[in-house]
Amino acid sequence: MTTPWQQRYSQRMKWMGSSIIRELLKLTEKPDIISFAGGLPAPEVFPVKEFEAATQQVLAEHGSRALQYGTTEGYGPLREYIVRRMSRYGIEAEPENVLITSGSQQALDLIGKILINPGDLILTEQPTYVGAIQAWRAYQAEFATVPIDDEGLRTDLLEEALCAGPKFMYILPNFQNPAGVTLSLKRRMKLLEIADRYGIPIIEDDPYGQLRYEGDHLPSLVALDAQKLNGRGVSGNGMGFFRGNVIYLSTFSKTLAPGLRLGWVVAPKEVIKRCVMGKQGMDLHTSTFVQMVAYEVIKDGFLDEHVRHIRRVYRERRDVMLAAMERYFPPEVHWTIPAGGLFLWITLPESLNTTQLLEKAVENKVAYVPGSAFDPAGDSLNTARLNFSNARPENIELGIKRLGQVFETAIQQGLTRETSPIVTDVQLLGVN
Numbered sequence: 001m002t003t004p005w006q007q008r009y010s011q012r013m014k015w016m017g018s019s020i021i022r023e024l025l026k027l028t029e030k031p032d033i034i035s036f037a038g039g040l041p042a043p044e045v046f047p048v049k050e051f052e053a054a055t056q057q058v059l060a061e062h063g064s065r066a067l068q069y070g071t072t073e074g075y076g077p078l079r080e081y082i083v084r085r086m087s088r089y090g091i092e093a094e095p096e097n098v099l100i101t102s103g104s105q106q107a108l109d110l111i112g113k114i115l116i117n118p119g120d121l122i123l124t125e126q127p128t129y130v131g132a133i134q135a136w137r138a139y140q141a142e143f144a145t146v147p148i149d150d151e152g153l154r155t156d157l158l159e160e161a162l163c164a165g166p167k168f169m170y171i172l173p174n175f176q177n178p179a180g181v182t183l184s185l186k187r188r189m190k191l192l193e194i195a196d197r198y199g200i201p202i203i204e205d206d207p208y209g210q211l212r213y214e215g216d217h218l219p220s221l222v223a224l225d226a227q228k229l230n231g232r233g234v235s236g237n238g239m240g241f242f243r244g245n246v247i248y249l250s251t252f253s254k255t256l257a258p259g260l261r262l263g264w265v266v267a268p269k270e271v272i273k274r275c276v277m278g279k280q281g282m283d284l285h286t287s288t289f290v291q292m293v294a295y296e297v298i299k300d301g302f303l304d305e306h307v308r309h310i311r312r313v314y315r316e317r318r319d320v321m322l323a324a325m326e327r328y329f330p331p332e333v334h335w336t337i338p339a340g341g342l343f344l345w346i347t348l349p350e351s352l353n354t355t356q357l358l359e360k361a362v363e364n365k366v367a368y369v370p371g372s373a374f375d376p377a378g379d380s381l382n383t384a385r386l387n388f389s390n391a392r393p394e395n396i397e398l399g400i401k402r403l404g405q406v407f408e409t410a411i412q413q414g415l416t417r418e419t420s421p422i423v424t425d426v427q428l429l430g431v432n
């Protein structure tokens with residue numbers, strides 16, 4: 001049956017793509033399945049009581065302001081808080097360099113809106129964050145990729161890829177989603193040097209930087225880039241500190257709660273101005289109420305204590321997953337060892353296809369995200385992402401045991417890539 005809408009969808013919809021993986025992941029939502037698929041934080045760590053108290057306080061003390069429209073740039077005290085917090089990590093910004101967004105996902109969409117013309121080439125890591133691919137496809141971006149290894153982006157392969165002339169690079173330096181790897185300091189410096197030489201800017205996406213379970217904090221690209229410029233005598237001069245090559249994104253989704261939908265962009269003022277114009281057409285501003293309540297929760301130091309707690313919980317879960325993999329995975333399976341974040345990445349023998357195997361995994365009541373979801377070209381067929389933050393330790397152990405059996409059987413039977421996909425042409429939401 002034809003509907004009045006069928007002929008009216010924009011051409012953009014063609015680019016917004018469909019994914020068999022998202023349909024498969026619907027299967028993973030059944031309650032008896034141990035899912036390592038979502039990118040979800042542990043609900044046990046959400047600071048519910050603190051939000052309850054802060055909500056009452058905000059309504060009692062600033063109720064009419066909290067329920068009123070606000071400025072697009074965001075709630076002033078929250079922007080100042082973000083500036084203070086980032087300066088601890090060497091990111092020296094002014095509040096005017098900060099735009100509060102409805103999650104980092106909105107920041108990615110805004111970047112697409114203000115920077116991408118149809119056909120523009122964007123350079124990403126391979127694999128990269130699926131939500132960025134999805135956001136930028138809608139603006140008809142094309143993608144070039146550079147592989148990663150245990151030290152993050154392969155900077156030795158970068159220059160060749162830059163010859164294709166990308167508009168910008170999208171980099172996840174800390175505990176990358178999906179692979180869990182961290183860009184080494186040496187490669188951060190190399191990346192910035194190359195970016196500078198080729199004049200290609202960087203979008204640095206850093207939702208997980210605070211969730212480090214071992215080792216020392218590494219300076220962000222935006223901080224290193226600013227140091228470099230300052231060394232050359234290029235400083236703020238009243239135009240704002242951020243004049244360099246890097247736009248920085250972060251979020252409260254992993255340190256407070258994703259349901260808040262609170263993220264931020266740090267950028268030169270001229271970029272913030274464009275983002276503000278873009279955001280006005282989307283949602284006018286991020287919820288005043290949510291910004292004020294979140295600020296009330298964190299303003300007196302709660303976040304430090306809370307992040308310490310989250311780190312303890314997730315470190316334990318990561319360790320349980322790694323130990324179980326040692327125990328139950330066949331020797332042909334390899335995985336990354338993340339120093340933080342929420343994910344690790346597994347690689348099976350070349351002949352196996354993790355999209356096909358997901359059906360078997362779900363029959364065995366365990367789930368993951370096939371790696372091809374994170375590859376703009378849809379390759380990486382023998383890889384998968386596992387999340388370790390959401391399931392409880394006892395379920396992690398059991399889920400990995402089940403997965404080990406699925407992989408063992410597949411390796412023995414030599415399941416190959418040739419089989420046709422199980423589900424085709426569906427479109428769903430929900431992987432992050």
Ligand SMILES: Cc1ncc(COP(=O)(O)O)c(C=O)c1O
Nearest residue numbers: 103104105129177251253263432
């Ligand atoms: C790399 C990356 N960027 C952005 C986001 C979106 O985060 P938010 O919840 O702030 O929209 C995520 C969420 O998982 C992510 O992993």
